[in-house]
Structures are given as structure tokens and as C-alpha cells.
Amino acid sequence: MMRNGSARLLLLLALLPAWTAAHAQGEPDWLVDTLYGSGKINTVITVVSVILLGIGLWLFRLDRRIARMEKRTK
Amino acid sequence: MRTLWWKIMALALVLAASITALRTPLAPAIVYASGGPFAPGGNSASVIGYRTHFMAAPVRVFLENGGQFVEASSTVVADDTHLTARFEVPVGLREDMSDLVVVAPGHGAMRLFAAFYNPEKGTGAVDGVTDAPQQGERAGFVFPNRNILYETIRNLNFHVPMWFTMMLLQTISFVFSIKVLGSGRWLDDRAAVQAVNASLLFAILGLITGSIWARATWSGWWTSDAKLNGAAVTVLIYLAYLVLRGSVTDLAKRARLAAIYNIFAYVLMLLFIMALPRMTASLHPGSGGNPAFSQYDLDDSLRPVFYAAVLGWMGIGTWIFNLQYRLARIENRHDEERLR
Amino acid sequence: MRSEVLQLLRLEVALDLRQRAAWGGMLLYVVSAMYVCHLAVSDSLSRSTWNAIFWIILLFAAFNALARSFQREDQGRQLYLYTMAHPRSVVLARALYGSITMLALSLLSLLFYLLFLGSDPMGDASMGPFVASVALGGVGFAAVLTLISAIAARAGNGIGLMAILGFPIVLPMLLAVMRASQLALDGSGWSGTGYYFLAIGALDVVTLTLAWLLFPYLWRD
Structure with a gap:
């Protein structure tokens, strides 16, 4: 349980820089902010983050399943 | 399926591809041009490039309309990504829309499709057109660059x-x-x-x-x-x-x-x-x-x-x-x- | 094999004639759906909307009609049927009978549709391809949904499961017939719509082959 919680926290911490960077430009429109800014490089960043997040979430699910299995075999 | 090599291969491929995909520079391109509609006569356009180096090299600016090229009569480079060009647009261009073509050494021919509207269509201009510019080489390993991408x-x-x-x-x-x-x-x-x-x-x-x-x-x-x-x-x-x-x-x-x-x-x-x-x-x-x-x-x-x-x-x-x-x-x- | 299919087909017809209320129910469903559309639509419809509403009604009618194909009989009679005849003959007969039903139902639906929602959008339609697309659409729905109906019936779950399983699978067919009928409504003849009829035919052949191949496994216990 503890391990799970700290992993989640780590993930949030890792995402923080990306989030703040996306909001740092001070444009009024959040879309310009997040997707259109500086040659649309932020779109690429978002896409890569989504993939990493998706794989991460899948890992959490697998982690839970394995933990359940461990508890049962004990 | 429990062997290791193909997993390492897969990771290495994804890693290499991701790094290349994120690190490879984009090809220089023209992304925006304002001005027009271009009626026959003197017209000026301001042009914005992305990853271009207008300052470093002599830049030639053209209009292309139905295979005919019109070179800018004067070009003022503001910085690496901004320039203004003045065209003497001839009478009788064939198509509704003209492309903007910018040629610079090391950049290749950069083209902005359908950049300007040409209100007075004709059957082809007789005066004021030039030959197609030399394409020129593009330097280095770059990704293609399109104005909406x-x-x-x-x-x-x-x-x-x-x-x-x-x-x-x-x-x-x-x-x-x-x-x-x-x-x-x-x-x-x-x-x-x-x-x-x-x-x-x-x-x-x-x-x-x-x-x-x-x-x-x-x-x-x-x-x-x-x-x-x-x-x-x-x-x-x-x-x-x-x-x-x-x-x-x-x-x-x-x-x-x-x-x-x-x-x-x-x-x-x-x-x-x-x-x-x-x-x-x-x-x-x-x-x-x-x-x-x-x-x-x-x-x-x-x-x-x-x-x-x-x-x-x-x-x-x-x-x-x-x-x-x-x-x-x-x-x-x-x-x-x-x-x- | 062929005589067996024909015999089973005759059995289907006999069974259906005994339950005439079911046919009445199907027609009533189509008529009421179209009447609801007639009430809901006050202005004259554009061609594409007219086309779309027609196909949506027909699609739901097909789900209704084909769901009966395997769900109307109890386990005992099914078991009896499969000891008497080869399952492949059964599925071919059912698909054939479903196609005949849907052919009749789709053409009848078209008549009612013209009655309730007007024939203005058919002003410059080319009639041959349009009627053909309606008829083939009905047949195509039957071909695709027969196996789905069998799976849903076997899963012991009613029309709800059939809708979930059937919708994504029937989509290619729906798209092809909708395009064909839209093109026909816009006035293009056989040459313009030919590709779609070819696609519909190919889809029919593939789905029937798959049903023929897979159906025996459905009944092996």
C-alpha cells in the first residue's frame, strides 16, 4: 500500500514540470498555451506524456493484480 | 517468450526512435504570409518562416502561379524568420491562387501553398515572369515541415x-x-x-x-x-x-x-x-x-x-x-x- | 445438403406462417417508427437526412426481425433440430430465410416511408440503383446479423446483447448501402454506384462463408 502511494506521488512530481511549463507563457487561451505555442511542440509533449501515463496506469493495474495474487498464495 | 533479447531489442528501438523523433530538427519552412489579394501592379507581402535563417544567406522570393514564376523586385530581411517582399505582379496570371516560393542556400526551395489570392485571372502572363529557380540542396538530416503540422x-x-x-x-x-x-x-x-x-x-x-x-x-x-x-x-x-x-x-x-x-x-x-x-x-x-x-x-x-x-x-x-x-x-x- | 437446406427453409416458412402476429408486429414497428418521424419532422427534409432516417429505421427493424431468428425456439426444439440436420444447413437456411424476410420488409418499409415522409427527395433519383440498394441492404443486414443472433441466443441474453454485438459489425454494410442509396438519390446510375454494390456483394459472401464455417462450433457441447 505504502509502495503504491509513494509511486503515485513520484509520478505526480514528475509531471509537475511539464504542467507548469505548459502554463508559464501567460497566454489567455489555454489552447494556445498548451497545444499551439512555440511551433506546437507542446502537442508533442502532451502526446508523449499521454503514452507514458497510459503505460504507467497499466503498470499500476498489473501491480494490483500481482499483489492480490501474492496475498492469496501466502 | 521468456527470453530476454527481443524485449531489449524492442526497448532499444523505441528509445532510439523516440530520441531521434524528438531531437531531429525540422526542415526550415515558410509558415505564414500576409498581404494580397494580389491585383496586377505593385504588391508587398510579409513572410514568416519557421527555423529559417534569412540573415545568413541571400534569399530569393518568388510567386508561382500555374507554372509561371514572378521574382520579388525587392526583399527586405528583418531577422532570421521575418522578411517583406515586394512584387510587380504581371497581368494575366492563370490561376486563382499563387504559391509563395522562397529559395535560400542550405534551405532548399520552401513553398507555401496557395498563399495569395489573384483576383484577375487571365490566360498566362507574358512579361515579368522568370524561369523556375534552382531547387538547391537542403542541409542535414531533418524532418519535413508543413505549415499546419x-x-x-x-x-x-x-x-x-x-x-x-x-x-x-x-x-x-x-x-x-x-x-x-x-x-x-x-x-x-x-x-x-x-x-x-x-x-x-x-x-x-x-x-x-x-x-x-x-x-x-x-x-x-x-x-x-x-x-x-x-x-x-x-x-x-x-x-x-x-x-x-x-x-x-x-x-x-x-x-x-x-x-x-x-x-x-x-x-x-x-x-x-x-x-x-x-x-x-x-x-x-x-x-x-x-x-x-x-x-x-x-x-x-x-x-x-x-x-x-x-x-x-x-x-x-x-x-x-x-x-x-x-x-x-x-x-x-x-x-x-x-x-x- | 441442398435438399436439406430447402427442407429447413420450408420448415421456417411453416413456422412463421403459424406466428403471423410476429410479422404483424414487425410491420407495426416500422410503421410506428415512421409515423413518429412524420410527426417529429415538420419541414421538408434534405436528401441526406431523408436517406439517413430511412436507414436508421430499417437497421432497427432488421435487429428486431433477425433477433427472432434464433430466439424464438426453446432449447429442446433446437437440440432436436441439430440432431436431425447438419448445423451448416441450419445456418444457411436461417440466413436465406432472414434474407427473404428482410427483402420483403425493406421494400415494404420503403413504401411506408414514401407514404409518411414524402417522395420529394427522390425527385431526380435513378430508381434502379436506389431500389437495388434498399433491397440489397436488407439482405446484407440479414446475412451479417444471422450469426450474431445465434451467438446472442446462445449466450442466453436477449436483444440487448445482440444490439451491442451487432452494431459495430453491421457498420461496414450500413455505410456501403447508405453511400449507394445516397449516390442513387443524387442521380448517379449503375456505373457510379457499381463499386458499392460490389462491396456489398463481397461482404455478403464473406459473412455467409464465415457463418457457414463457424456455426457448427456454436452448437458443440
Whole structure:
């Protein structure tokens, strides 16, 4: 349980820089902010983050399943 | 499947492709031009480039209209990415829209399609036109640069492999479903459903990344598009597959029904995806009359990176499927022992 | 094999004639759906909307009609049927009978549709391809949904599961017939719509082959 919680926290911490960077430009429109800014490089960043997040979430699910299995075999 | 080498290969391929996809510079390109409509006579235009170096080299600016070129009479370079050009537009240009072509050493010929409206059409200009400019070499290993894509062309190496991986996992599931009908082994059924689970992970990733990319280039989260419809149908089919499994309690019957539905659905889905591009319009490259990525990528710089990414992600997808399958097998063995 | 299919087909017809209320129910469903559309639509419809509403009604009618194909009989009679005849003959007979039903139902639906929602959008339609697309659409729905109906019936779950399983699978067929009928409404003849009829035919052949191949496994216990 503890391990799970700290992993989640780590993930949030890792995402923080990306989030703040996306909001740092001070444009009024959040879309310009997040997707259109500086040659649309932020779109690429978002896409890569989504993939990493998706794989991460899948890992959490697998982690839970394995933990359940461990508890049962004990 | 527990060998290590192909997993390392897959990781290495994804890593190499991702780094290349993020680090490779974009080709310099013209992304914006204001001015016009260009009636015959003196007209000026301000031009914005992306990743261009106007200051470093002599820049020549042209209009192209129906194969005829008009060179700018004067060009003022403000900085590396901004310049203004003045054209003496001749009478009688053929087409409604003129392209803007900027030629600079090391940049190649940069073209902005349909940049200016030409209000007075004729049958071809006689005076004031020049020959086609020399194309010039483009320096270094770069990605193509299009004015609505910009940096997002890099997404090609992240978004598209998701769909390839999904298709591979569904094919794996299809093969295991055929095996279920032949052998009736519960293990094959487990493999089929775990492959579907893994394929849905990649389908969801493909949908979300595609949606984000679409918002940034076509300014809509969802467009009516052949590829998107195909993706939607695929996801619906496999969700229905899971619903079907959920509604049958008898294990042997569930395995058989699910396998039959999977085979039926997979074949029809393949036909659908093959027939779709002829039936609906598409904004995607390579279909619905759009140029494929390779067509406007002169030096094929995208291709090797893209293939590496696809192969690598396919490996990762297979790995994910493999893990889920092995875990399911352990779970099942455990359940059986407890029942005994 | 062929005589067996014909015999089973005759059995289907006999069974259906005994339950005439079911046919009445199907027609009533179509008529009421179209009447609801007639009430809901006050302005004159554009061609594409007219086309779309027609196909949506027909699609739901097809789900209704084909769901009966395997769900109307109890387990005992099914078992009896499969000991007497080869399952492949059964599925071919059912698909054939479903196609005949849908052919009649779709053409009748077209008549009622013209009655309730007007024939203005058919002003410059080319009639041959349009009627052909309606007829082939009905047949195509029947071909695709027969196996789905069998799976849903076997899963012991009613029309709800059939809708979930059937919708994504019937989509290619729906798209092809909708395009064909839209093109026909816009006035293009056989040459313009030919590709779609070819696609519909290919889909029919593939789905029937798959049903023929897979159906025996459905009944092996």
C-alpha cells in the first residue's frame, strides 16, 4: 500500500514540470498555451506524456493484480 | 517468450526512435504570409518562416502561379524568420491562387501553398515572369515541415505505432481464437482475451493521442474521417467482445462464443478498414487524396525512424500481452488448485 | 445438403406462417417508427437526412426481425433440430430465410416511408440503383446479423446483447448501402454506384462463408 502511494506521488512530481511549463507563457487561451505555442511542440509533449501515463496506469493495474495474487498464495 | 533479447531489442528501438523523433530538427519552412489579394501592379507581402535563417544567406522570393514564376523586385530581411517582399505582379496570371516560393542556400526551395489570392485571372502572363529557380540542396538530416503540422510531425512516431501495435495484438487474439475452436483449451482463450485487453490499452492511447494531435492541426477533437471511423468501430467491436464474455458464465461456452465472435468481427473489421478509404473522405495523409507522408518528405528522413518506432512499440505491446497472459495463467492455476 | 437446406427453409416458412402476429408486429414497428418521424419532422427534409432516417429505421427493424431468428425456439426444439440436420444447413437456411424476410420488409418499409415522409427527395433519383440498394441492404443486414443472433441466443441474453454485438459489425454494410442509396438519390446510375454494390456483394459472401464455417462450433457441447 505504502509502495503504491509513494509511486503515485513520484509520478505526480514528475509531471509537475511539464504542467507548469505548459502554463508559464501567460497566454489567455489555454489552447494556445498548451497545444499551439512555440511551433506546437507542446502537442508533442502532451502526446508523449499521454503514452507514458497510459503505460504507467497499466503498470499500476498489473501491480494490483500481482499483489492480490501474492496475498492469496501466502 | 521468456527470453530476454527481443524485449531489449524492442526497448532499444523505441528509445532510439523516440530520441531521434524528438531531437531531429525540422526542415526550415515558410509558415505564414500576409498581404494580397494580389491585383496586377505593385504588391508587398510579409513572410514568416519557421527555423529559417534569412540573415545568413541571400534569399530569393518568388510567386508561382500555374507554372509561371514572378521574382520579388525587392526583399527586405528583418531577422532570421521575418522578411517583406515586394512584387510587380504581371497581368494575366492563370490561376486563382499563387504559391509563395522562397529559395535560400542550405534551405532548399520552401513553398507555401496557395498563399495569395489573384483576383484577375487571365490566360498566362507574358512579361515579368522568370524561369523556375534552382531547387538547391537542403542541409542535414531533418524532418519535413508543413505549415499546419510544425513540430507535431514528430507525433507520427508516437501516435501511429499505437495503431500498428493494436492491430498486431488483435491479430494475435484472432489466431488464439482460431486455436480455441480447434483445441478447446482454456489457455488459448485466456491468451485471446489478454491480447484483446492489451490491444484496448493501445487503442485508447491511439485515440487520445490522435485527438490531441487533431485538435492542434485540424482544430477539432474528433473529425469525421475514414481512419477515425475505423478506429471507433474497432474499439466498439472489442468492447462488445468483452461484454459478450461478461454475459456468459459457463467457461467452455464462454470460450467458444467469444472465439466465434472474435473471428467473425476481426475479418469484417479488416474488410471495413480496407474498404473505408474509398467510401469516406479523410484528412489523414495517404488517403482521401491527401499526399502520404513519404510523398512530401523529399529525403525519406521520416521513414526509418517511423519503422523503428513501429517495430519497437509492437515489441512492447507483445511484451505487455505476454505479462498479462502469464499472470492470468498463474491466477487460473491457483483457482483450480483451490477448487480441488 | 441442398435438399436439406430447402427442407429447413420450408420448415421456417411453416413456422412463421403459424406466428403471423410476429410479422404483424414487425410491420407495426416500422410503421410506428415512421409515423413518429412524420410527426417529429415538420419541414421538408434534405436528401441526406431523408436517406439517413430511412436507414436508421430499417437497421432497427432488421435487429428486431433477425433477433427472432434464433430466439424464438426453446432449447429442446433446437437440440432436436441439430440432431436431425447438419448445423451448416441450419445456418444457411436461417440466413436465406432472414434474407427473404428482410427483402420483403425493406421494400415494404420503403413504401411506408414514401407514404409518411414524402417522395420529394427522390425527385431526380435513378430508381434502379436506389431500389437495388434498399433491397440489397436488407439482405446484407440479414446475412451479417444471422450469426450474431445465434451467438446472442446462445449466450442466453436477449436483444440487448445482440444490439451491442451487432452494431459495430453491421457498420461496414450500413455505410456501403447508405453511400449507394445516397449516390442513387443524387442521380448517379449503375456505373457510379457499381463499386458499392460490389462491396456489398463481397461482404455478403464473406459473412455467409464465415457463418457457414463457424456455426457448427456454436452448437458443440
